[in-house]
Amino acid sequence: MNTPKRNPFADAEHSLPDSPLVPFSGESTIIISLNGKDHEVKKGTSLSDFIRTLGLQPKGIAIAIDYEVVPKDKWQETILSDRLELMLIHAVSGG
Numbered sequence: 419m420n421t422p423k424r425n426p427f428a429d430a431e432h433s434l435p436d437s438p439l440v441p442f443s444g445e446s447t448i449i450i451s452l453n454g455k456d457h458e459v460k461k462g463t464s465l466s467d468f469i470r471t472l473g474l475q476p477k478g479i480a481i482a483i484d485y486e487v488v489p490k491d492k493w494q495e496t497i498l499s500d501r502l503e504l505m506l507i508h509a510v511s512g513g
Contacts, residue, residue, distance in 0.1 A: 448500035459498060466493035478509045 446461040450468070459468055465481060465488060480487050482505040488496055498504075 448498065448502075450498050450500070450502045450504060452504045453506055463498050464494050465496040465498060465504075468498060469493065474506075480507050480509070481505070482507070 447458050
């Protein structure tokens with residue numbers, strides 16, 4: 419029996435800035451999903467550039483594509499594609 423993959427990040431709390439779908443003027447764009455919210459970005463945008471446009475700092479966060487975490491040293495060379503689903507998780511410390 420095949421059990422569907424469970425999103426390991428589904429129960430985590432995330433506070434992401436809202437990024438409304440605002441079309442870029444005359445430029446080719448794609449739609450990606452980050453934690454269930456759609457974002458419109460320029461075609462050819464790297465994962466690193468996308469994180470910067472959200473105003474997020476790379477320290478203390480991880481990004482997964484298809485349930486696999488992308489190492490931070492691969493963010494710049496990871497080019498986003500249309501309808502890609504990303505998951506962002508924040509590291510939380512405490513005791």
